[in-house]
Amino acid sequence: MNKKQTRPIVILFFVQFLVMMGFGIVIPILPFLVQDLGGNAISLGIFMSAYSIMQFFFAPFWGRMSDRIGRRPVLLIGISGYGLTFFLFGVIHQLWLLIAVRALSGLVSSATLPTAMAYLADITEGADRSKSMGLIGAAMGLGMVFGPALGGWLGHYSFSTPFFAAGALALAILPFAWFFLPETLNSSSARSNKKIPRFSLQIFKDPLLTLYIFNFVINFSMAMFETTFALLAAAKVGFGPKEMGITFTILGIFGVIVQGGLIGRLVSRFGDAPLVKTGTYLCGFALIFIILAPNTVTLVMATVLFMVGNSLTGPTSSSLVTKQKSGSQGASLGLFQSFASLGRILGPVIGGALYGLAKGLPYITGAILLLGLVIVAQQKLYAYGKTEIKRPARS
Structure with a gap:
């Protein structure tokens, strides 16, 4: 840069x-x-x-x-x-x-x-x-x-x-x-955005729909985790407010390390699409490990694995959205974030209801959604990685 x-x-x-x-x-x-x-x-x-x-x-x-x-x-x-x-x-x-x-x-x-x-x-x-x-x-x-x-x-x-x-x-x-912050969108680019994606039934024909769904599932699973983890940790290993504060501080540190320090090097070596796939796998397996964790150390390690996966998936999937179209990145990213908001709206409600039925159910549900999605969408992710549109960066 x-x-x-x-x-x-x-x-x-x-x-x-x-x-x-x-x-x-x-x-x-x-x-x-x-x-x-x-x-x-x-x-x-x-x-x-x-x-x-x-x-x-x-x-x-x-x-x-x-x-x-x-x-x-x-x-x-x-x-x-x-x-x-x-x-x-x-x-x-x-x-x-x-x-x-x-x-x-x-x-x-x-x-x-x-x-x-x-x-x-x-x-x-x-x-x-x-x-x-x-x-x-x-x-x-x-x-x-x-x-x-x-x-x-x-x-x-x-x-x-x-x-x-x-x-x-x-x-x-x-x-x-x-x-x-100077303006980066020139007038010709603005005029060229004639077909701007909107939130309607037409979205099911949007070529970026798979990435939107990824963002929904990741945020939905994260919201279920955030809503129920304190209760689960208290029941499994006796966590209180102090231990929860320390745990979330550790998660924040790992999130910053991955997103702020490692992601650029990883993308240079592996590419965005493989990291979206890897991050989703890590999140899915981490949710299973959280349920199986027998003690405090393994429980915290499982939550760190979940945060690392989430930190890999977020910026790389956002980047993929912008690399598939030469125009209307703002609209596409708006839809992308709208799916994230939908996940944050539904996650706490559904996660709380599932936890009421069985303590591990929100985590099993999240793991099934994440692992199932990445398996079904592997070819689509591969196609995203191969169809990046190259545009000269502004200096």
């Missing part, structure tokens, strides 16, 4: 870091805040799902918009709107308004990820693109590590303080995005 590529990538790294930190910063205080405003467990569930539901519907919209009007304005809308919604969180004292603002936050934040990835697709090629996608994934992982920690610390002073802090951090990156 040259210097002109590095500066936008660094800014986009911090954009996604702050977005995910803002998502995670509310996790430690949310149950207490909802209870303080007269809510219950149902209210908490609605609050959490509102964010992902809005991302599901609006990520494709923002992706299409970035193909039409450019990456830069959509990114600026997403960053500024996301920051402002956190200030609204800090001043609202009614539960229904809190849920409404949470939905608005999901709406505007969905402008950042597909557009950031489309921006990276505009300025990078080959292994550099996969590496940059990995850095964005690492940024999101770091945000989910630091967000809950910062929220728990600031929430000790007041429920409003974490929201004001998150809003200030999001708006702090806005001047850097304004001055140092």
